[in-house]
Amino acid sequence: MTFINLKQIFQRIGLKPGDIAADLGCGHGFPALSAAKIVGESGLVYALDIQKAALSAVSDKAKLDGLKNIQLIWGDLEGSINDFQNLSDTSKLEVKSLDFVFLINTLFQSKDPVKFITIAKKLIKPDGKILVIDWQPSKQHPLGPKINYRLSKDNIKTIAASLGLKPIDEFAAGEFHWAILLKY
Numbered sequence: 001m002t003f004i005n006l007k008q009i010f011q012r013i014g015l016k017p018g019d020i021a022a023d024l025g026c027g028h029g030f031p032a033l034s035a036a037k038i039v040g041e042s043g044l045v046y047a048l049d050i051q052k053a054a055l056s057a058v059s060d061k062a063k064l065d066g067l068k069n070i071q072l073i074w075g076d077l078e079g080s081i082n083d084f085q086n087l088s089d090t091s092k093l094e095v096k097s098l099d100f101v102f103l104i105n106t107l108f109q110s111k112d113p114v115k116f117i118t119i120a121k122k123l124i125k126p127d128g129k130i131l132v133i134d135w136q137p138s139k140q141h142p143l144g145p146k147i148n149y150r151l152s153k154d155n156i157k158t159i160a161a162s163l164g165l166k167p168i169d170e171f172a173a174g175e176f177h178w179a180i181l182l183k184y
Contacts, residue, residue, distance in 0.1 A: 029058030
C-alpha cells in the first residue's frame with residue numbers, strides 16, 4: 001500500500017482533526033492508521049474487517065505508533081446484513097455517525113458492491129463523504145487482483161448515482177489506483 005500516498009489523499013479530501021471515520025474492509029490498516037494520525041486525539045477511526053488476524057495487525061501497529069484513537073471492529077458487513085435495519089447491531093457503528101467512510105482496495109473483493117456502498121451511505125452524516133479507492137482495470141501490478149476482478153470508476157459512479165450519491169472529486173491515487181469522493 002506504500003504506493004498510495006494516503007497522507008496526501010486524506011489532505012485532499014479534507015480529513016481533519018476531530019473527524020470520525022471508518023475504514024471498512026481495513027485489511028492490515030494502513031488507511032486507518034494514517035487517518036488516526038490526522039484526526040488526532042479529538043477524532044476516532046473505526047477499523048472494521050472480517051479477518052481477525054488483520055485486526056490484530058492493526059492493533060499491534062497502533063500500539064507501536066502510540067495511537068489510542070482506533071477502535072477495532074470484527075464483522076462481516078456484507079454477509080450478515082440482509083435488511084439494513086440492524087446495521088448498527090451488526091457493525092457496532094451508528095447510522096449517520098461518520099464524517100468519512102473509506103472503501104480502499106475493498107470493492108473488488110465484494111460479492112455485492114451496491115450493498116457495500118449502501119452500507120457506507122447509511123453510516124455517513126448528511127454532510128459526510130465516502131472515499132473509494134481501487135485498482136485501475138487497465139494496469140496490472142503483482143500485488144493487485146487479476147484485472148477481471150476489478151471495478152472501473154465508471155461502474156462505481158453508476159452505482160453511486162443509483163443510490164443518490166454524487167462524485168465531488170475524482171483523481172488518480174497513484175499509478176495503479178483510481179479514487180472517487182462521494183457525498184449526498
